Amino acid sequence: MLLKKIFGSKGNKTIKNALWYNHPIFSMCLGICSALAITNKVDNAIAMGAGVSFVLIATSIIISPLRKLIPQRVRIISYMITISSFVIIVDMFLKAFFPVISVKLGPYVGLIITNCIIMGRAEAFYSQNKTGLSILDAVSNGISFTVTLIVVAVIREILGFGTLLGYKVTPGGWENWVIMAMAPGAFFVYGVLIWIYGEITSR
Amino acid sequence: MKVEKRKFKGGYRFKNFDGQITDKIDAIDIPERVVIPLKQGFGNEVPFISKIGYTVQAGQIIGRDDTSVSSPVHATANGVVEKVVTIEVFGCEVQAVVIKSNGTKTWRVLDGATENWEELPTDKIEEILYLSGVTALDKEGIPTKFNSSVITPSDVENIIVHAVGSEVFNLSLSVLLGGERVHNFVEGLKILHKVMPNAKVHLAIGNNEKEWLTTFSKILDGIDWLRLYALEPKYPQGYDEVLIPTILKREFPHGYCSANIGATVLSVQAVLHVYDAVVEGKPLIERIIGFGGAGFKENVHAKVRIGTSLDFILKNRIKDDLEVRYILNSALTGDTITNLSYPLDKSYRMLLALHEDRKRYFIPFMNPGFNRDSYSRTFLSYITTKRAETNVHGEERPHVSCGFCEEVCPVRIIPHLIYSHVERGFIEDRLIDFGIYKCIDCNLCNYVCVSKIPIAQYIKEGKDKLIEEGLEPPLPDYDMKGVEEYLSIREKPVQAKDEEDETS
Amino acid sequence: MLAKIKMVIFVLILGSILTTALVLVNNYTDPIIAKNAVLKVKRSVLLAFEIPYSEENVEQVFDENITSVEKGGKEFFINTAGEVCFEFSGSGVWGPIEGVAALNPDLETIKGITIVQQEETPGLGSRIGDKDYLDTFKGKKIIPDFKILPPGKASAENEVDGITGATLSCNAFSAILNNQFSKFVPLYKGSE
Amino acid sequence: MKPVRKLLDYIYSIKLLKPFHPVIDAVDAAFFSPSELTEVKPHILDNIDLKRYMFAVIIALMPSTIAAVVFYGWYVLAMIVVSYAAGGIVEVIFALIRKKHIEEGFFVTGIIFPLVLPPTTPLWIVAVGVAFGVFFGKEVFGGTGRNPFNPALVGRLFITIAFPTIMTTFWRVPFSDAITAATPLSIYKTSHTITPYIDLLLGQCGGSMGETFRIGIIVGGLFLLFSKVADWKISISYIGSVFVFALIGNALFPMKIAPPVFQILAGGLLYGAFFMATDPVTSPFTKAGKWIFGIACGLLTVLIRSFSGYVEGVMFSIVIMNAFTPILDHLVLSIKYRR
Amino acid sequence: MNFAPIIIMNVILLVITILLSIADKFLVTYGKCKITVTQEDEHKEFVVEGGNYLHSELISHGYHIQASCGGKATCGYCKVMVKSGGGSMLPTEEVFMSKEEKKAGTRLSCQVKVKEDIEIQIPDFFSTVRNIVKNQMYDPKVDWQFITDVQGESLPALKKIKVEQNQQDTVLDIINQYRDLEGPLVPVLQKVNDTFNYLPENLLHYIAEELDIPKSHVYRIATFYNAFSLKPKGKYKIAICMGTACHVKGAAGLMETFENELSINEGETTEDLLFSLEGVRCIGCCGLAPVLLVNEDVHGLVTKDRVPQIIEMYRKKEI
């Protein structure tokens, strides 16, 4: 109800789209590179999700008000400059305050720039909608992305390391599924999750 | 004469099936009524030219049309024309003449037939051939100047006479050519060569018929326009599309007929009928057919008047306690005979009665498999006679690329590739590249399929759909003869179908 | 033309603003990052020497116990007992392996090894970074050379057991160690 | 056989079991040949069906299976039973949910998979491996005949990489309870010792259960080739190319690459070449493709065995070439049917 | 403070924008191009500088064309029909196009570069769906795709919708039931479908207006789910298994018998809206072949003689 007051009739829809119907990863397959690569530990996933959300929100704050000012010809380049500036900020922030995670994420922080969610949302949504709605969209997409990353990371970390956020959660005789910590495990977990999503939405 | 050995790649040799036809020959009486379809064998349907109530003699022409590609149709019994009826033969409606026979066995001798045929002018021989009805025999007919085939005799460059028993059940050469008949056969070849002077004659005999090979190489020695071949009796060696590449070593214009490249493929019986017509003046009123399959009490040959109903022929020949399926000509490609009142016509070679085996065998896949045939060698089937019955022997399953169909395919296409395209509805011109129009419907892929997929049916469906989309078989690069006439005949049944649809 | 100029100006303004912001943030984080890097080294040195420390007093403990010497362009750390320690690096199976190695004063026996960074197969090769495993290196000779043998085979005092199923990581690791020992030990000795 | 029939008919008549008809159908089809008649041309059909086709593979595997039981005891049978049970459950669940037939491909996967495992693999790993293989290697693609990868190998690959410590530790020498970490290939890798060929042939060395008794494999493999169930082109080109590449490689890098005959006899090469690479579903159907497939498998096997971190390269090479199968077929077809 | 980054950044941006401007001037010389847009019955023309993508031009001229990938041909939403100009279809687009769409000249607007005068038609879902139904190209199992009429004629003008009073009341009741739900559309459609056995065209219109949901969305949902039908469907759906086992045991004959008994063809519905007839793929009861489903009831081992019985059984239920 509150949403309706602030954002008009579109607010509700925006959130629902981001969280389920147009789910950035499962439905539109955006931003999967980083999602696949860094989800072998939950803390990495949280950091990555937070980073992406931050960049999304910041980008929406910059681009949406400027949407009428940006010349068509340099639209993409402007988006890129904006996005990559925020990515650098995220990078520096991680390096300064979470050096361990920063090392683990490595180049993938930089690759947030090419995360299609941000570019796609900027192109498809922020350049066409009002600032408030854009921020709402950014927040909900960020949450959606982060939650997905965490879900995948929980699965992978428990199976692959037997731990959750570094604490051992598996029973005594547990044998780690090393593969889950590596690339193929990511593919399989995502494949299955997308399958489940697909089966539910196509019902 | 030198015997050339040839074989083609692919194919499959059917061996040791039970119910093979023995060398015995029966004569079958003339029935009370004969029903003579006005379309028999190759060519168009001909109009009825006699009248109801007229008395006709056996061998008298009762249907004839000189304007279209066709051959005359004869009365095959002495008697009275009772009526003209429409009968349905294998899905096509055909006019048929019913003659009430008086039981005599004589026939009207053709004018001008003589033992000294060599003195007759070629025109006269062609006329005798045409009037005798022999020209409608076999897949593409025998060319005469009377429009009995899609080409004229002078266009024929090769005549292939094949006597290779490559089917599951085969007519016995000793029955057809036994005694004097072998000389008649050679005489028949000479007549044909006179009619088609530009043609070379190729006689193909299965390499399992050792005696006949030696006999022929003796008899035919010194004839320079004739060649003798020993072929491996692999199915489907008898197809034009396979015979021509094997013997002439040239490409077949797939989608068209052998006459289009100037070749005529004839069976042994057709040559004998030529002899009968020209030398003895006997029109085509009788055929020798074989009874194959385990359903018969006795697997014999029989001499039968054309127009005799199958009921009459099969009377007391079938084992009493068996459920059987009647099949025409070939176990792999023959039509099921659902109505035994069908009359016998010129194109019949064989009647098969196969056991409809509904028995459910216990854990069949663990049995060593005596009495069973298999392309793969997982059965111990070499020792014993194999059963030929109509059980499917397994459930349909997804195809596993076992490659059997590709190995046996006589025209070297990849049947399962086309199958999977058609099954998924990918009807594209890629299919033509894959050679869908090369398929000759020999059904061998179907026979060997491990997953029991009706591959041949799918290929056929694919062809139909391609034609529906306007992707006809491409014409080969070289000149072809009589293509237009051939196409006009080929398209006929399709048009008939369309009309039916509109009326219904 | 006006549109073009407008376009250029827009891009330039946007670029300047964002870069300025970046530079500001950088000015703020740079010292922290630099401090992090130093701390990382110090921590691993302390670990290698097995000197107890807590997060708060790393600097203090380090300064109390360790002096650093630069010889031949390489920084060596010497503790009160005269043991020497230095950073090493090399390429493992999947990526670089970096760590700190401490030697007894005789420069022939391993005092302790810490791995700072490695990207070996998780759960398998990555066990070379485990403290339990690295503890087996203690007291082993590096002369004439250091060997990691298949599990259960080690007997001599310059040999240790490898990790089951991670032969390659072990081979790479021993190669790195030998390479770096032979490179830096003489360097340290030579200028002594 | 009559009681079985009666029982099946009775089960069919129970309404409650309607959802489980695929399972009952499968049992029915396994015990009895169908009573259906050919509807269309051709009127007679070949007697082979998919069950018999797959059963031929099992017959061919019998010598090695029996040898494994003799060598390593009844535990082997337990593994086979677990493998059939776990994989079967996955197969049945899929069939029930997707309302499909239960197909015969699992006949083979269920036995081929345990035979490539070390003889002391814990049963739960057998179950996980075969379930993974059947699930990801086969069922997600639609089941038998539709899978691009060999399910047994996918399962084996999965557990090799997922449980490296277990999968590389527990080898056993036949007729003794001693657990060793060495197979002939790993012995060669560490000490360049070649195990005597006669020991390799008779299975007197460490290795996966099914691959050690190599005479049995050769006999079974020849049976497969003879019965046309496996394509000789792949087996021949695979073994041949291993021989050639090992010969060349051994001359160039004698310290890295083992001599050719040893390479052929050691490890799972014979097993892979006869039973795994020849799986018609996952190997190319074009003839040229088959040759290239075999040769590339051989090359990859030699390379991986000699240079990579893994001692054995057969399963990797076959799965990699499985992946390349469609593109091989595509290339061969587009060259063959070029306009 | 280090000013170098700022300077370098500005220099690089300057160089690049100038380079691009120069390139625009010398490399892209398409000049002015005219874009003619037809949407429903409205024609619009505007002139743009050539060289840009159609998608961005349309957006900047106020046409809202959905695209979630940002012009990278990965989502396949931004379809328009190009009548003239625009060149041939790119392989990147082929993945997203059906055969009919290819024939009709449908393109992804983010892949069409404006190099010449272009005439396009932006489809509205309503008319296309109606066309599909009319041409019987409609297949609810296929994911939503829009197809314009094959001849490329302009679409007929929309009729004013007519909703009869009693229909309206029923529907309004249903809508009011669900109006406050999150996502009322699907339940409403379900209920309407249950009531009328199909979704009449005019009612879809009405629902869209009442719920204030775009018509295109309503149509999308209505065509996407198998449970909804845009054609009148019978109350009893007779599904005859056409799997191999059933086929072998004479399912085709069975279908024929049904067709004769009900005097309809496969895929049609009887006039009294009681039965509809369709052939389906194997339903997994091959042991009972030939088998057929009437709604949820399975009838196994059906012979031709039993067909009238079955039909009668359900007729009786109705009375």
Add this chain to the structure above:
Amino acid sequence: MGYLLMIFLAAILTHNIALTYLLGMCPFVALARNLKTAFGMSIAVIFVVTLTAAINWPIYHLILLPTGSELIYYIVFIVVIAASVQFVEMVMERFFPPLQAAFGIFLPLITVNCVVLAVSLFLVLREYTYIQSLVFAIGSAIGWMIAIVVVAAINEKLNLVGDVPKGLKGPGIIFIIAGILALAFMGFGGMVAIK
């Protein structure tokens, strides 16, 4: 020379950019359904990756490092990539229309492709020399090409014979195929190491 070969092989086999680093997945998922498209795309990727690596290396080492402004190298790289792709496309369209038709149409899709940026970032992280950078760039792109072409071919085969569950069609099955492929490529592990 040996080292260059090692970098090249590592980029293709052991450190495959798609299968080990999981990069370039967006176009991978979208284009791995059709062999022709996959091939065209990967040719374009090879070209762009090499080109941008060749431009970005000097920019980083000759301009950014000396002036102490390496903090903005993300921006510079991505802007250079975007601009050069656009520029190349324009040139190609104007002067080499056949080339443009064959693979130029994929160029705009690559502007924001992780592979391109990632290769440039790896150059910096791994401190390659110029020649090494080029070899690494080509190797990475070829590795990506192998992955996408193989998956596309498998996908085409599945269209023909497969029966993939409805919800899994499209991205899902591509992930699973890529997963098995990645699993198989692990076999090369340890064959070549990178710095």
